[in-house]
Amino acid sequence: MADILYTYKHxxxxxxxxxxxxxxxxxxxxxxxxxxxxxxxxxxxDPALEEITGAMDAFDFTGFDELVYCGYGEPxxxxxxxxxxxKYARQKYGVRIRVNTNGLANLYHQKDIIPxxxxxxxxxxxxxxxxTAEAYDxxxxxxxxxxxxxxxxxxxxxxxxxxxxxxxxxxxLPPDEIDACQKLADSLGVTLRIRKYA
Ligand code: SF4
Numbered sequence: 001m002a003d004i005l006y007t008y009k010h011x012x013x014x015x016x017x018x019x020x021x022x023x024x025x026x027x028x029x030x031x032x033x034x035x036x037x038x039x040x041x042x043x044x045x046d047p048a049l050e051e052i053t054g055a056m057d058a059f060d061f062t063g064f065d066e067l068v069y070c071g072y073g074e075p076x077x078x079x080x081x082x083x084x085x086x087k088y089a090r091q092k093y094g095v096r097i098r099v100n101t102n103g104l105a106n107l108y109h110q111k112d113i114i115p116x117x118x119x120x121x122x123x124x125x126x127x128x129x130x131x132t133a134e135a136y137d138x139x140x141x142x143x144x145x146x147x148x149x150x151x152x153x154x155x156x157x158x159x160x161x162x163x164x165x166x167x168x169x170x171x172x173l174p175p176d177e178i179d180a181c182q183k184l185a186d187s188l189g190v191t192l193r194i195r196k197y198a
Pocket of ligand 1: 020021022023024026027028029071072073074102140
């Protein structure tokens with residue numbers, strides 16, 4: 001089985017699914033099988049809840065105050081296991097929970113999952129990637145129509161329920177697109193984080 005928990009740059013991550021409803025042109029999955037100290041992040045089948053909590057029990061959380069759901073897939077595609085295991089980790093190991101997401105969960109599940117998500121997570125980091133629907137579709141190649149608008153609605157709704165919400169882009173976007181993303185984030189009342197491209 002692939003690694004469920006792995007560490008990278010002094011941070012611990014949970015890799016709970018390989019499902020994803022995007023095919024981003026830049027996705028690390030297309031050119032690497034692993035990140036950090038994981039042997040592989042490709043699951044033969046997605047782990048069951050007991051396997052995820054078992055991996056948590058086998059991990060030494062000393063020195064880690066946050067667990068980030070981010071692996072070779074979109075964590076909210078495994079919503080039930082995400083919520084149940086995040087509650088487990090928070091209660092048993094006292095860690096803060098962050099989810100790195102493509103922000104399409106409401107579209108994927110065809111319902112508003114945010115009240116449920118807010119019961120289990122402290123922070124959400126949403127990949128904005130681009131300032132327009134056209135540019136977004138080109139770079140993320142989502143499975144569903146209307147993904148960009150769904151992402152914006154998701155971010156805005158998260159802001160109502162979850163204490164720490166960020167939209168993220170990378171610093172390789174042209175300055176005019178970075179400005180447009182900033183304006184978009186401001187209009188939603190959500191913080192924009194500009195990440196260094198690794
Ligand atoms: S949303 Fe994340 S996991 Fe899915 S294709 Fe894009 S970068 Fe990869």
